Amino acid sequence: xxxxxxxxxxxxxxxLTVLLLFIVGASLTALLPKVDHDEVGVLRxxxxxxxxxxxxxxxxxxxxQTYNRTDLLLKLLNHYQAVPHLHKVIIVWNNIxxxxxxxxxDSLGPHPVPIVFKEQTVNRMRNRLQFFPELETEAVLMLxxxxxxxxxxxxxxFSIWKQFPDQIxxxxxxxxxxxxxxxxxxxxxxxQNPEGGNGDKYSMVLIGAAFFHRTYLEKFQKLPSEVHxxxxxxxxxxxxxxxxxxxKHTRRPSGVFVKPxxxxxxxxxxxxxxxxxxHRAEHLLQRSYCLNKLADIYGSMPLQYSxxxxxxxxxxxYANHMSKN
Amino acid sequence: xxxxxxxxxxxxxxxLTVLLLFIVGASLTALLPKVDHDEVGVLRxxxxxxxxxxxxxxxxxxxxQTYNRTDLLLKLLNHYQAVPHLHKVIIVWNNIxxxxxxxxxDSLGPHPVPIVFKEQTVNRMRNRLQFFPELETEAVLMLxxxxxxxxxxxxxxFSIWKQFPDQIxxxxxxxxxxxxxxxxxxxxxxxQNPEGGNGDKYSMVLIGAAFFHRTYLEKFQKLPSEVHxxxxxxxxxxxxxxxxxxxKHTRRPSGVFVKPxxxxxxxxxxxxxxxxxxHRAEHLLQRSYCLNKLADIYGSMPLQYSxxxxxxxxxxxYANHMSKN
Numbered sequence: 001x002x003x004x005x006x007x008x009x010x011x012x013x014x015x016l017t018v019l020l021l022f023i024v025g026a027s028l029t030a031l032l033p034k035v036d037h038d039e040v041g042v043l044r045x046x047x048x049x050x051x052x053x054x055x056x057x058x059x060x061x062x063x064x065q066t067y068n069r070t071d072l073l074l075k076l077l078n079h080y081q082a083v084p085h086l087h088k089v090i091i092v093w094n095n096i097x098x099x100x101x102x103x104x105x106d107s108l109g110p111h112p113v114p115i116v117f118k119e120q121t122v123n124r125m126r127n128r129l130q131f132f133p134e135l136e137t138e139a140v141l142m143l144x145x146x147x148x149x150x151x152x153x154x155x156x157x158f159s160i161w162k163q164f165p166d167q168i169x170x171x172x173x174x175x176x177x178x179x180x181x182x183x184x185x186x187x188x189x190x191x192q193n194p195e196g197g198n199g200d201k202y203s204m205v206l207i208g209a210a211f212f213h214r215t216y217l218e219k220f221q222k223l224p225s226e227v228h229x230x231x232x233x234x235x236x237x238x239x240x241x242x243x244x245x246x247x248k249h250t251r252r253p254s255g256v257f258v259k260p261x262x263x264x265x266x267x268x269x270x271x272x273x274x275x276x277x278x279h280r281a282e283h284l285l286q287r288s289y290c291l292n293k294l295a296d297i298y299g300s301m302p303l304q305y306s307x308x309x310x311x312x313x314x315x316x317x318y319a320n321h322m323s324k325n
Numbered sequence: 326x327x328x329x330x331x332x333x334x335x336x337x338x339x340x341l342t343v344l345l346l347f348i349v350g351a352s353l354t355a356l357l358p359k360v361d362h363d364e365v366g367v368l369r370x371x372x373x374x375x376x377x378x379x380x381x382x383x384x385x386x387x388x389x390q391t392y393n394r395t396d397l398l399l400k401l402l403n404h405y406q407a408v409p410h411l412h413k414v415i416i417v418w419n420n421i422x423x424x425x426x427x428x429x430x431d432s433l434g435p436h437p438v439p440i441v442f443k444e445q446t447v448n449r450m451r452n453r454l455q456f457f458p459e460l461e462t463e464a465v466l467m468l469x470x471x472x473x474x475x476x477x478x479x480x481x482x483f484s485i486w487k488q489f490p491d492q493i494x495x496x497x498x499x500x501x502x503x504x505x506x507x508x509x510x511x512x513x514x515x516x517q518n519p520e521g522g523n524g525d526k527y528s529m530v531l532i533g534a535a536f537f538h539r540t541y542l543e544k545f546q547k548l549p550s551e552v553h554x555x556x557x558x559x560x561x562x563x564x565x566x567x568x569x570x571x572x573k574h575t576r577r578p579s580g581v582f583v584k585p586x587x588x589x590x591x592x593x594x595x596x597x598x599x600x601x602x603x604h605r606a607e608h609l610l611q612r613s614y615c616l617n618k619l620a621d622i623y624g625s626m627p628l629q630y631s632x633x634x635x636x637x638x639x640x641x642x643y644a645n646h647m648s649k650n
Contacts, residue, residue, distance in 0.1 A: 152523065160633070173638070173646070189643040198477065200639025200646075257638060259646055307638040308485070309646055313498070313582065314525025314632070318514040321498070321525075321584055321634055 051084055051112075059087035060139035060158055060211065065128035067094040069270040070101060073145050076266070080143070081112050083151045085158055087137045089115040092128045096120060125277070126231045126238045131217040138165070140217070144208035146269075146276060150262035156312045157258045161211035164256050168246055170210025173202035173257040176291050176303055184295060186240075186287040203303040204243040205255025209263065212246070219245050226297050230290060235277060237290035244294050244302055253306035261316060376409055376437075384412035385464035385483055385536065390453035392419040394595040395426060398470050401591070405468070406437050408476045410483055412462045414440040417453045421445060450602070451556045451563045456542040463490070465542070469533035471594075471601060475587035481637045482583045486536035489581050493571055495535025498527035498582040501616050501628055509620060511565075511612040528628040529568040530580025534588065537571070544570050551622050555615060560602060562615035569619050569627055578631035586641060 062080055066073045073091070080089065093100055100117035116134045120127045128142065139161060141154065149171065161169040176184045177191055185191075192200040220242060231238045246254035267275045277283060295301045313321060387405055391398045398416070405414065418425055425442035441459045445452045453467065464486060466479065474496065486494040501509045502516055510516075517525040545567060556563045571579035592600045602608060620626045638646060 156524075156632070163633075189639060189646070192639055192643060198640065199481075199637045200643055202638060257646070259636075307481070307640075308488075309636045309638040311584075311634045311636060312524045312632055313527060313634040314514060314517055315523065318517060318525055321514070321582070 054085050054087075056087065056137055059085050059137050060141045061087050061135050061137045062089045062141045062143060063092065063128055063132070063135070064089065064143045064145050065092035065094055065125075066145040067123060068272045068274040069145050070095070071272075072266055072270045074101065074104075075269075076143075076145065076148055077115070079148060079151075081115075083154050085155060086113050086141075088113055088134065090132055090134055091115065091117045092130075093117050093119045094123045094127060096123050124232060125235045126220075126228065129217055129220045129238055129242070131214070131221060135214055135217075138214055139211055140214055141211050142207045142209075144276075146265055146267040147209050148264045148266055149209055149260060152312070152315065153258070153260045153262060156315070158211060160256065160258055160310055165213055166246070166250050167252070168205045168207060168210050168212045168216075168243065168255040169258060170205040170207065170255065171258060171260040171263055172206040172209055173255065174204045174206060175200075175202045175305070176204070176301075178301070184288065184291040184301065186284060186291055199307055201305040201307045202255065202257060203247075203253065203305050204240060205257055207239045207242050209260075210255070212242070216242060216245055216249075219249065224297060227294065230293050230297075234286045234290060236283060236286045237294075240287060240290050241294060244298060247302040247304055248298065251302075251304075253304045255306070256308060256310065257306070258310045261312070379410050379412075381412065381462055384410050384462050385466045385486075386412050386460050386462045387414045387466045387468060388417065388453055388457070388460075389414065389468045389470055390417035390419055390450075391470040392448060393597045393599040394470050395420070396597075397591055397595045399426065399429075400594075401468075401470065401473055402440070404473060404476075406440075408479050410480060411438050411466075413438055413459065415457055415459055416440065416442045417455075418442050418444045419448045419452060421448050449557060450560045451545075451553065454542055454545045454563055454567070456539070456546060460539055460542075463539055464536055465539055466536050467532045467534075469601075471590055471592040472534050473589045473591060474534055474585060477637070477640065478583070478585045478587060481640070483536060485581065485583055485635055490538055491571070491575050492577070493530045493532060493535050493537045493541075493568065493580040494583060495530040495532065495580065496583060496585040496588055497531040497534055498580065499529045499531060500525075500527045500630070501529070501626075503626070509613065509616040509626065511609060511616055524632055526630040526632045527580065527582060528572075528578065528630050529565060530582055532564040532567050534585075535580070537567070541567060541570055541574075544574065549622060552619065555618050555622075559611045559615060561608065561611045562619075565612060565615050566619060569623060572627040572629055573623065576627075576629075578629045580631070581633060581635065582631070583635045586637070 064073070064076075064080075077089065080086070091100075100119060102117060105111070105115060116132075118127075118130075118132060118134075139158065141158070143149070153171070157169055157171070161167075174186065174188055175191060176186055177193075178184055189200055220238075223241065223245065227241055231241060243254040311320060389398070389401075389405075402414065405411070416425075425444060427442060430436070430440060441457075443452075443455075443457060443459075464483065466483070468474070478496070482494055482496070486492075499511065499513055500516060501511055502518075503509055514525055548566065548570065552566055556566060568579040636645060
């Protein structure tokens with residue numbers, strides 16, 4: 001009888017002890033300081049600040065035309081979908097008759113931003129300059145489907161575009177020169193004036209990596225049909241035409257050049273081996289040809305020169321603005 | 326008789342021959358192609374293009390205050406007098422009671438531009454911010470009397486100022502920070518936000534090497550007397566005050582920073598050994614003090630941040646804009 005009673009007491013105190021330990025343990029855990037996952041500056045895996053939501057006025061839309069480089073496109077999209085201030089991505093699908101990768105995209109969701117695939121009926125260079133109804137922001141970021149521009153470059157360049165909203169703000173400057181005969185020719189830095197001695201200048205900023213206002217898409221659509229025909233005939237020069245549109249409208253240099261810190265061309269990475277139109281033999285001569293045709297159509301040369309180069313103060317490091325002394 | 330006649334004939338034909346040679350020689354010389362001394366690109370001693378005359382709207386006036394560094398001043402003036410687009414030099418003479426070097430200057434004339442020495446009655450830092458009647462251009466280039474800025478830097482910066490005429494366009498960016506307590510402090514690049522990770526920013530461009538519009542001199546004169554007293558008390562902060570004036574007026578960042586290619590400080594070259602006010606122990610602390618006093622007087626902090634850094638495209642060489650790839 002005494003042994004049974006002892007068992008009962010032991011069981012009772014055992015259960016009581018367990019309960020007490022549990023209560024104490026739970027209390028202590030509740031009293032521990034909370035881990036704040038959004039705390040900036042703490043070097044822990046989950047402490048990178050969450051991206052902010054931005055208003056429509058403070059956002060931009062990527063318009064990216066693609067042809068024969070879907071693998072490259074998808075790789076780039078993993079980067080671009082996460083860039084701050086991005087509202088939406090519009091892919092201009094020039095792979096006529098080929099299925100868009102919608103299923104693949106959705107199966108790998110969710111994604112930071114919505115994407116729209118605009119399937120085209122004809123493979124045209126100027127397809128990307130349509131005024132897409134899905135475009136909700138004022139700012140367009142137009143990108144080639146083989147170019148990777150870093151997020152800091154894009155965010156900084158967007159901030160510059162907001163200060164020069166009627167110009168093309170981008171990373172690729174080019175120029176035209178005017179020969180004594182009055183004939184125009186197209187070039188880049190290698191065409192700087194050897195007798196100038198005062199640096200270089202540019203008269204165009206290419207739209208393969210640039211911000212511009214959506215209204216220029218409307219203006220492009222309203223251009224004389226000869227301009228559209230020229231672009232269709234060459235499958236080239238849509239960007240030169242856009243610079244003409246902007247220069248004519250603003251009566252100022254069409255572009256503002258922002259020097260990129262990290263912009264990379266991945267054309268060699270496409271599994272199709274397709275490296276883009278600019279490798280064609282006639283590509284550059286076409287662009288000179290376009291300059292003269294467009295000046296003819298416009299009745300004058302509206303392009304103006306600029307020599308402003310904008311960089312981000314103190315980025316990546318403050319060595320970028322330190323004087324010699 | 327026959328011999329005399331022969332002499333006569335010989336003399337006649339001799340004179341005729343000399344005359345003919347002279348006429349032929351003169352004609353040939355006149356027909357030689359003219360040597361154009363202004364021809365660009367020909368490597369001859371006298372072939373550097375002559376500087377152009379610029380309109381008042383396309384010119385600027387240097388205002389340079391000087392104290393105890395006349396030897397250095399005169400060395401700098403030989404450089405500055407020859408900078409393109411310069412209309413006139415105004416020297417604010419803070420060497421009270423000391424003769425201006427007018428005789429020396431005139432004896433070494435002629436000079437490319439006129440110079441005016443404004444003799445002051447009291448040695449004050451803010452003397453340079455008077456609205457001088459001799460000032461005819463809209464653009465003022467204010468320079469410290471120990472700083473040499475290259476001509477390309479100045480001409481480029483002037484072209485930038487013409488695009489941002491209501492801001493201070495110059496070569497020396499500085500910032501204020503706002504402590505959690507609401508107290509302001511003054512600094513430079515070493516004060517960039519370590520938790521930012523997104524480059525640096527500036528909220529002031531100092532007027533010791535900068536272009537600004539002449540109206541800001543008028544606005545400065547009209548500031549409350551407390552501001553003038555603050556500057557007189559510290560013999561400092563006139564440039565901070567000017568940035569407050571511009572920021573308040575434009576409701577934008579007061580300055581645009583142009584990265585200098587060749588700007589040198591010659592303070593160590595003054596024979597007087599005087600190296601300038603900024604070496605005083607209290608100088609930087611005074612500037613933080615001024616920020617707080619000015620914010621108090623203004624009732625708010627009007628200074629705004631910018632991270633735009635402007636450089637001249639392709640100068641000195643096109644390496645300055647070439648991407649990595």
